[in-house]
Amino acid sequence: MEKFTVQFIPYDTSIEVSAGESLIEAAMDAGVHINASCGGGGVCGKCRVVVEKGESVCEQADKLTQEEYDGGWRLACKTEVRDNLTVRIPMESSALKGGELPPVMPRTTARIRKMDFEALKEEGLFIPPMEKVYVELPPPDASDHSADVTRLFQHLKNVKGEEGLDIDFSVIRKMPKVLRDGDFKATVTLERPVKDGNKSRIINIQSGDRTDFNYAIALDIGTTTIYGQLFDLKDASVLGQYGKVNGQVSYGEDVISRIIYAEKEGGLERLRQVVVESINDVVGRLLSRSGVDMEEVSTVAIAGNTTMTQLLLGVDPRNIRRAPYVPAANVYPPLSARSLGIYLAEHTTALIYPLISSYVGGDIVAGVMGSGLYRSEKLTLFIDIGTNAEIVVGNKEWLACTACSAGPAFEGGGIKFGMRAAPGAIEDFSIDPVTWEPMLRTVGGVRPRGICGSGLITAVAVLFENKLVDSRGKFNTDLHTPRLRESEGIVEYVLVWADDTDIGRDITLTEPDIDNLIRAKGAVYSGCETLLNEVGLSIGEIEQIILAGGFGSYIDLDRAFTIGFLPEIATDKVVFIGNGSLMGAKMSALTNTLRQDVVQVVRMMTNFELSETPSYMDHYIAALFLPHTDLNLFPRLKARLSGA
Amino acid sequence: MEKFTVQFIPYDTSIEVSAGESLIEAAMDAGVHINASCGGGGVCGKCRVVVEKGESVCEQADKLTQEEYDGGWRLACKTEVRDNLTVRIPMESSALKGGELPPVMPRTTARIRKMDFEALKEEGLFIPPMEKVYVELPPPDASDHSADVTRLFQHLKNVKGEEGLDIDFSVIRKMPKVLRDGDFKATVTLERPVKDGNKSRIINIQSGDRTDFNYAIALDIGTTTIYGQLFDLKDASVLGQYGKVNGQVSYGEDVISRIIYAEKEGGLERLRQVVVESINDVVGRLLSRSGVDMEEVSTVAIAGNTTMTQLLLGVDPRNIRRAPYVPAANVYPPLSARSLGIYLAEHTTALIYPLISSYVGGDIVAGVMGSGLYRSEKLTLFIDIGTNAEIVVGNKEWLACTACSAGPAFEGGGIKFGMRAAPGAIEDFSIDPVTWEPMLRTVGGVRPRGICGSGLITAVAVLFENKLVDSRGKFNTDLHTPRLRESEGIVEYVLVWADDTDIGRDITLTEPDIDNLIRAKGAVYSGCETLLNEVGLSIGEIEQIILAGGFGSYIDLDRAFTIGFLPEIATDKVVFIGNGSLMGAKMSALTNTLRQDVVQVVRMMTNFELSETPSYMDHYIAALFLPHTDLNLFPRLKARLSGA
The missing domain is CATH 3.30.420.480 (Domain of unknown function (DUF4445))
Structure with a gap:
């Protein structure tokens, strides 16, 4: 995909983005702030910027006059990057604090690792459990009355070296017709045994050569x-x-x-x-x-x-x-x-x-197989995050695992305006550190309807780093901004004013929402900690973290460290694999070796039940803070917070 | 069963019979003649005899006066043997030829061999393919979360020495409930592998100890x-x-x-x-x-x-x-x-x-297995007779087989008054060699309705030995008896006059009936001959004939030799096994060894297609005579015919 560079001024920062990304996405990734309330729908008209160099087109520019447009003014949320650009963020869109520019904190996303099927192929592992074999049998005649099945078996043995086969009854049932329809030329599908030495099984027969279709x-x-x-x-x-x-x-x-x-x-x-x-x-x-x-x-x-x-x-x-x-x-x-x-x-x-x-469950085993963890030399922490978080630690020598209940917060459950990552869900968020005005982006770039799990993590992290929220998850009510308010005894921050939403109500983030997120992240963090403890390891010894799960692919890694969701580790040691379960499932259909290995993996994996591990509760309670009672566990964050 | 001796006078012959047999059956077996037309129903009143010694009761004696009854007169068909008896056959019931008594020809029945399950048991072969095993598993607790299946497999391995098991999915489905219903005491049914070294498979699980019920x-x-x-x-x-x-x-x-x-x-x-x-x-x-x-x-x-x-x-x-x-x-x-x-x-x-x-087919393989032929040292000819006749020759070293179509004659098909061996079917028959009056017995001892296959063989054999039918199967129309007549151009013998039947018509045996029987028996005989020829053997080398099939159990062996149905062999070398197919099926459920052996048997058995064996037609044509064109093949019959 074509890449362009966007330089933001007056900040001294630039970022490389893929063609077609919006300027607001580029600003988010670069960590610079532009006020933006409507999620990318072009409604609030607050994300005005000036493109000073490069060609750009802004759609739905009804919030701009022709004169402004000609002068390079654009709505950042409606301007796609199709050229190298220099973009000025006007002072009205941000606010200077004593003449200083707000700090820039570029987003850190983990590498995304896809399955490398080519490599598997080169290793000769591409032998699917269900393999098609083409045969041309000698037709029966007066000198050879062998039964159809016997004829096929003899040919498979003598010509293809396939011995000791089993056959499904349904195949016998259709074989007489299939063989004769194809003049005794046919394709059989063999199910390979899980264990070498066990029998292959014929599960299908088709007329003619169908080996290209499997x-x-x-x-x-x-x-x-x-x-x-x-x-x-x-x-x-x-x-x-x-x-x-x-x-x-x-x-x-x-x-x-x-x-x-x-x-x-x-x-x-x-x-x-x-x-x-x-x-x-x-x-x-x-x-x-x-x-x-x-x-x-x-x-x-x-x-x-x-x-x-x-x-x-x-x-x-x-x-x-x-x-x-x-x-x-x-x-x-x-x-x-x-x-x-x-x-x-x-x-x-x-x-x-x-x-x-x-x-x-099988989804986690699939992730362990699909991500290649079970064949890796690296000491790896594998985390699949959903309503439940499953955690695996180990490498090709040994594996241990556990599971903890994170609750539904990551999927928007138990959050006042929580929702799934569907169109209108706030998925990205930052604030102006001076005005505390937000910049936000929604799934689908439409007017906000609520906030999804990854948006929630980012929002809480941003509010915490900007000291609107303290380490106990409580709002700093000393700050004076209309966005911070108490409503029916509950303190909340207004993410989006009603006018800019699709639902006609203020979308807020409440203290109970933050409590729920803290409990969820605390469960995952302490799950990791307990499992590492049980196997006698510390996070410093981990060489790689693999994050699996659809949810995992969307979280901003630094924000996740900030709230203490994940143990802090160098970001280049973290990889996302997306849906590890689907990846592993696919791999099991592609390579029979994996089917053989997986039984071993299941056998060698030690399972710890957290409910029966006394230290878990201590770890959990210690993790019910942002990021943790012990800030020393998060040295990078500590440095940043004290530097700020 | 209690046995009694019946002595028939004026003949110098006696026979041992089981308690409860009728006097007419005893006479049939002894080979002495009593006129009897109604099949045993007590209707015709012709089978009058005098019991001279021993206690006897005749039921439904309405054809006898009280005076006659008191004098010892009985209807042979309605008198059961419950004592040692001396029975006089009055001259009116038979006919002397020049003062000589008619020749006596006792019936020769083959030995009936049942499966000797006790012997199998002693040989240690009684290990059914589906075996039940009782287990008491340690219930799961906090220290052992193993899955139900894993728990069962571990126990079976450690305690019962059962390793590398497969399990049916349906068993997994019901296992959680079954295990808990029985407090983790359960009975599993294992399907043993056909081949040693292959896996046993768990096909069922039940709560508690059910090993006694299999x-x-x-x-x-x-x-x-x-x-x-x-x-x-x-x-x-x-x-x-x-x-x-x-x-x-x-x-x-x-x-x-x-x-x-x-x-x-x-x-x-x-x-x-x-x-x-x-x-x-x-x-x-x-x-x-x-x-x-x-x-x-x-x-x-x-x-x-x-x-x-x-x-x-x-x-x-x-x-x-x-x-x-x-x-x-x-x-x-x-x-x-x-x-x-x-x-x-x-x-x-x-x-x-x-x-x-x-x-x-599988019925014949079952017969070969069930009869023990495949384990026998004796060179054996195995014949299963039905609409098709299947013939196997060999012993435990080698086996060859063929099949021929006998047509439906043995089951009453294509015979004018042919019927299955149901009540009313004439199943036994003899004639007075002088008067050519018949003695007959029906299935169930009721009025005749027709003639079944075994009756047909006996009737044709008896008519041939008494020269009413010649070797081409034609009636000797020179003989003067109202029972021999021509009707619509077809010559026939009246087996039963209309009055004595249950159908109100004369039951006859026609020349076309005899032709059909000859073709049927010719097919079987020439099948045996061709198969023996192909494997380079003659009938003299055969040490044993096994007759299988429900039909085979009813035929009178000597009569079968007489018409050339079977190759002539010493009668003590012939055994009946009845339904060999059922016997073999039963054995396969009882002993897994047999399931292992049968695959071998199927592989070692050479099959000859008669349609592709040129000599079969010559043998067949030569067999279309009573007993055969070459009487020398039937030395015992030849001696009897020339001696008569």
Whole structure:
């Protein structure tokens, strides 16, 4: 993608951005402040800047006169970067404090690591569990009456070196016709064994040569969202992606409420049907949009947390929420997708990701596999953040894991104006350190409707660094700004005035909201700390942090350190992998080696139950501050705060 | 069973019979003649005899005066043997020829060999493929959160030495509840692998100790009849037997017409449903009559010919009837009975008997296994007689087989008054060599309605030995008896006059009937001869003949030799095994060794297609005589005929 440089004056700072980003995004990333209240919708007209060098076009410039426009004035939120620009931020848009410019704090985003399928290919690991083999059999005649299956087996043995095969009954059923329709030229799909030495199994037969058509679907069954990806097993190329809300959300937001529903009469079956419907919607769209014939889909690789897995499989989850928290199984055999209700071909095989424990599920194992952690030399801390946070530490030699309940705050739950990261959610935020006026950006660049998890972290971090909020999460009510107020006994900060919103009400951030966030981040931080403690490590020894989860991809790393959400570590040691569960699921359909390895990984991973680790509560209480009772754990932040 | 001796005078012959047999049966077995026209119903009143010694009671003696009764007169057909008796056959009931008594020819029945399950047990072969194992697991607690499946696997490994197990998904699904309902005491059903070294598989789990309850059902799926047997896997004891007509008979009498029907739109599915309905009727009765809970039935072992097997499994059978006659498969994997539509528990596993070729099916393999032929030192000729006759020759070192179409004559098809061996079917027959008046017995001892296959063989043999029929199967029309007549150009012998029948018409045996029988027996005989020829053997080298099939159990061995149905061999070398298919099916559910052996047997058995063996037609034509063009092949018969 084409890159341009944007220089901000009077600040002595510039930033490289991708073509098409808005000037407000560029300012956010560069850490310079522009007042901006309406989230990017061009409504408030406050984000006025002057483009002094370079070509720029501002859409919907009705807040500017023609004269202003000709003079280079633009609305930063409505101006896309398509050239190298020099942009002046007028003093009215900011405020000088004793003639000094406000400090610049560029955003630190972690590197995003994608799966490197080419490397896997070069390592020779690209042998899918479901492989297609083309055969040309000698047709039967008076000298050879062998049964169809026997004929196929003999050929596979003598010509292809495939010995000791099993065969699915459904394949026998269709074989007579398939063989004759193709003049005894056919393609068989072999399911490779998990263990070397075990038998391969014939799961499908088709007339003619169909080896070029072998597809798979990876599914991440999240408590909230289901993501699917359709890809080609030849080269891992993606043919389609689709995500939709897990229909089970109507029956409870989190896994515990789902389990409680499942315990009701008919509840388990109802939840199973609902998630299967959602899956079928995802699968159906992937197929129809790509034009791939379901007959050519040999695998559906599924990863989900333990509760989602058991609900999908119709396995009673009640013991997951009852001490001592026992899942039904760690490993499930390959299953017919159709037997689960998933509308794919009769032979399409569902590979269910193995899981560790009631609260460290297949999604996490998939992340550990998909991120390559299990093959890494580096001592790694892997964190998947959602309603529950699952934490893994280790490398290719050893692995330990735990899980903690972060609560719904990261997904906007329990926050007065909290919402999911949908259009209108405030996802980025900064303030003018003098006027305390905000600059904000919403998902989709439309008028604000609320605030999402990543926006919340950023907002609290910014308010804390600017001393509007203290380390206990309380507002500094000594400050005089109309944005800080008490309403019905609750102190709150007005993020957006009603006029600039899409909902006609002031959007605020309250002290209880901050409390909720602190409890959530405290749970994650102390989970990491406790797990490291249990295995005798300190954060300084960690060589890499991998952040997984859709939510994780959007957080501003420095802001996360600021509130004490994550242990402070050099930012270049942090990588985002996005949806690790989907990534791992995809990998399991691409390389049989992984299926073999994953059983080992599940076996070698030590699970710690925080509820049974006495030190956890101490760590948790110590973490209920911004960033922590012990600021020395955050040396960079400490330096910055004392420098400010 | 109590035995009594019956002495017949004026003949110098006596016979030992079981208590309760009728005097007419005793006379039949002893080979002495009593006129008897009504089949044993006490209607014709012709079978009058005098009991001179011993106590006897004659029921329904309305054909006798009180004076006669007191004088010892009895109707032979209505007098059961309950004492040692001396019985005089009055001259009016027979006829002397020049003062000589008619020759006596006692019946030769083959030994009936039952499976010796005790011997199998002693050999240590009684390890069923589905075995129950009782476990007491340590319940989970804070120190051990293992998943339910993991807990079970660890216990099975550490305590029971069961390693590397597979598990059915359905077992995982019910495990959480089953384990807790039984306080972690449970019984698992293990399916043993066919091959040593492969994995055992957990197919069921039940709360508590259920090891004492492990049952199986053996099914013989015949083209005409379905037989089932329910038995205990502990000790092979039979808990119930039931047979019923295969509902598919409405869609065609033989396999070819079934295949033709299956080729029609929806035909295959219809035939599949129909046979499943019949099976469910058999299975349902076995369970309800015995009170066995279907949850405790772990196995249903199924044997049938190739067409019946493919129809039950819904596998298109069209290639069975088209050259080069190719079945879909020789070996089928174990299947869920319920997936086949058989109403048994979810875990009940159907073991389908492997088959050799399109016309040597699983029923024959089952017979070879059940009869012990595959473990026998003796060079054996195994014949299963039905609409098709399948012939196996060999011993434990080698095996060869073939099949020929005998046509429906043995089951009463194509015979003017032919019928199945149902009540009223003439099943035994002899004539007075002087008057040519018959003595006959029907199934159930009721008035005659027709003649069944075994009756037909006996009748033709008796007529041939008494020279009413010549070696070409033509009646000797020079003889003067009202029973021999020509009707509409067809010569026939009246077996029963209309008055004595249940159908109000004369029951006759026609020359075309005899032709049909000759073609049927010629096919079997020449099949045996051709197969022996192909493997370089003569009948003299055969050490044992095993006759299988319900029909085979009823035939009179000497009569069968007389018409040239079977190669002549010492009668003590012939054994009947009855339903070999059912016997083999039962054995496969009882001993896993057999499941291992049967794959070997299927592999080592050489199949000869008679249609591609040129000498078969010559042998067949030579066999279209009574007994054969070459009487020297039947030395005992030759001696008897020339001695007469």
